[in-house]
Amino acid sequence: xxxxxxxxxxxxxxxxxxxxxxxxxxxxxxxxxxxxxxxxxxxxxxxxxxxxxxxxxxxxxxxxxxxxxxxxxxxxxxxxxxxxxxxxxxxxxxxxxxxxxxxxxxxxxxxxxxxxxx
Amino acid sequence: xxxxxxxxxxxxxxxxxxxxxxxxxxxxxxxxxxxxxxxxxxxxxxxxxxxxxxxxxxxxxxxxxxxxxxxxxxxxxxxxxxxxxxxxxxxxxxxxxxxxxxxxxxxxxxxxxxxxxxxxxxxxxxxxxxxxxxxxxxxxxxxxxxxxxxxxxxxxxxxxxxxxxxxxxxxxxxxxxxxxxxxxxxxxxxxxxxxxxxxxxxxxxxxxxxxxxxxxxxxxxxxxxxxxxxxxxxxxxxxxxxxxxxxxxxxxxxxxxxxxxxxxxxxxxxxxxxxxxxxxxxxxxxxxxxxxxxxxxxxxxxxxxxxxxxxxxxxxxxxxxxxxxxxxxxxxxxxxxxxxxxxxxxxxxxxxxxxxxxxxxxxxxxxxxxxxxxxxxxxxxxxxxxxxxxxxxxxxxxxxxxxxxxxxxxxxxxxxxxxxxxxxxxxxxxxxxxxxxxxxxxxxxxxxxxxxxxxxxxxxxxxxxxxxxxxxxxxxxxxxxxxxxxxxxxxxxxxxxxxxxxxxxxxxxxxxxxxxxxxxxx
Numbered sequence: 001x002x003x004x005x006x007x008x009x010x011x012x013x014x015x016x017x018x019x020x021x022x023x024x025x026x027x028x029x030x031x032x033x034x035x036x037x038x039x040x041x042x043x044x045x046x047x048x049x050x051x052x053x054x055x056x057x058x059x060x061x062x063x064x065x066x067x068x069x070x071x072x073x074x075x076x077x078x079x080x081x082x083x084x085x086x087x088x089x090x091x092x093x094x095x096x097x098x099x100x101x102x103x104x105x106x107x108x109x110x111x112x113x114x115x116x117x118x
Numbered sequence: 119x120x121x122x123x124x125x126x127x128x129x130x131x132x133x134x135x136x137x138x139x140x141x142x143x144x145x146x147x148x149x150x151x152x153x154x155x156x157x158x159x160x161x162x163x164x165x166x167x168x169x170x171x172x173x174x175x176x177x178x179x180x181x182x183x184x185x186x187x188x189x190x191x192x193x194x195x196x197x198x199x200x201x202x203x204x205x206x207x208x209x210x211x212x213x214x215x216x217x218x219x220x221x222x223x224x225x226x227x228x229x230x231x232x233x234x235x236x237x238x239x240x241x242x243x244x245x246x247x248x249x250x251x252x253x254x255x256x257x258x259x260x261x262x263x264x265x266x267x268x269x270x271x272x273x274x275x276x277x278x279x280x281x282x283x284x285x286x287x288x289x290x291x292x293x294x295x296x297x298x299x300x301x302x303x304x305x306x307x308x309x310x311x312x313x314x315x316x317x318x319x320x321x322x323x324x325x326x327x328x329x330x331x332x333x334x335x336x337x338x339x340x341x342x343x344x345x346x347x348x349x350x351x352x353x354x355x356x357x358x359x360x361x362x363x364x365x366x367x368x369x370x371x372x373x374x375x376x377x378x379x380x381x382x383x384x385x386x387x388x389x390x391x392x393x394x395x396x397x398x399x400x401x402x403x404x405x406x407x408x409x410x411x412x413x414x415x416x417x418x419x420x421x422x423x424x425x426x427x428x429x430x431x432x433x434x435x436x437x438x439x440x441x442x443x444x445x446x447x448x449x450x451x452x453x454x455x456x457x458x459x460x461x462x463x464x465x466x467x468x469x470x471x472x473x474x475x476x477x478x479x480x481x482x483x484x485x486x487x488x489x490x491x492x493x494x495x496x497x498x499x500x501x502x503x504x505x506x507x508x509x510x511x512x513x514x515x516x517x518x519x520x521x522x523x524x525x526x527x528x529x530x531x532x533x534x535x536x537x538x539x540x541x542x543x544x545x546x547x548x549x550x551x552x553x554x555x556x557x558x559x560x561x562x563x564x565x566x567x568x569x570x571x572x573x574x575x576x577x578x579x580x581x582x583x584x585x586x587x588x589x590x591x592x593x594x595x596x597x598x599x600x601x602x603x604x605x606x607x608x609x610x611x612x613x614x615x616x617x618x619x620x621x622x623x624x625x626x627x628x629x630x631x632x633x634x635x636x637x638x639x640x
Contacts, residue, residue: 020537020538020539021539021540022539022540022541022542023540023541023542024541024542024543024544025541025542025543025544026543026544026545026546027543027545027546028545028546029527029528029531029543029545038533038541042541042543051543054542054544078550078553079544079553081553082530082542082544082553082557083542085557085560086532086540086542086557089540089557089560089561089564090534090538090539090540092564092568093516093517093538093564093567094537094538096564096567096568096571097517097538097571099568099571099572099575100568100570100571100572100574100575
């Protein structure tokens, strides 16, 4: 298996590697919020008031970070902490994936003659 | 031997019954000829005679006259062989019998040189028997069971020496030897003592009396003592000759004073009377027959009537005995050498066996230790690789699964995409501890995924290196290079394995079994 085919299989569901999104909700969670219509179910639950948004964090590849943190007094600090932990976990996971394929990436990049003066 | 045959013919005409000893001597002269000795080793016809001879020499306490070799006779033969210098096997073989007859039979000429080579004990016995038979010693040879020591032994030797000196005096007085004999156990004296026929033939036979010559200068003797000595000796010489002729007498039992017993049987005088009658001599009319020159003249006549056949060549027996002793000695040397060789080989084999056993034991211990070390190492490597595999499996489970492993709608539920965009749902009923525990487990899975990624990257590097090395160099050098690479890779893999084990130990019990479940499913 070449790196190209490996990338193909792995990045099948990767939509946008240039941006990282983490959303955190709290409330009564339905047992089947997974699947293709999970997003719709989440929106429906949020609109019905069953779910409250704790925070949203979006990170771009260029380093820009957009972050929303709810100031709802019902949302306790430990939920905010959980959101930040999730953001951190997402970042580190993505880093791990990059590290895993760094060998191939290095080889590919190494073959390109880059002149720092240019 | 023809001389003996003639003597027996003379005795055959006598009316007296022969005693057992005379019969045995007849059988000896008729059948025990030395020339046919090689044919039979233990001819029973020789047994009674040999028994008598051994008794005379003191090797037996008594002469029972049996015709079979019993235990006593076997022991006596063995003792004789031992003193003769032969292997003491107790067999009455040709050499043993000839030697015994030669020493004891009075009918053979024995070389003085052969006698001087005998063992002192055996020579003393044979000399003692001769001196006793000629009346120069009062007692027969002592029985072998009587061991003489100290003063008794010295007295015994002294008595033999004195008796032998008397014999030398007699030789001088009667003119047996051409020159003067030197007293002692020398070849000349012994040759004369053991030559009965020569003594008989040397007796002066002119007239009725005996002529005495001047005494030996070294052994002076008064006239009266000389006459007594000569009288006793001549009487015993005649007695031995009559015994050899088969008459009813024995050597050594003569009393010079007169006839024995009422009928005079068993005495010199009765034997002389029978002899004179058998030969139809004039002296037979004399009521008190006296020994005189007539007897020896008649013996000379008998000897001249007999065959002139030569006696057995002593040199032949000497050579045979010498060869036999040499062979026995050589056999002993070979046996000793063989025993030593065998013993040496046995020791060498034993040493080699011991050495091999020891070496094999050491080798076995080494191999066992090496195997134990290899087994431990292999088991350790296996455990560590197993830990890596489990961690890699858990990491990829986290990578591929959504919602992430451990998600619980009652606590924390994370739905993720392949690029790790996350939707985190926290139940309103979740406790702070539950949330913390979830994220701790998530962190462990994340670390497992990172470790798995590194492991795959290492494998990839290894494969790449091996492919490049194989392409660059072939043969043993390439293989060596690959092995070096493998070793270096193993070193890094072991470091990762250690990390994997620590990571696995951090997982809660239920989480740690996830990898096993996945592997089982796989």
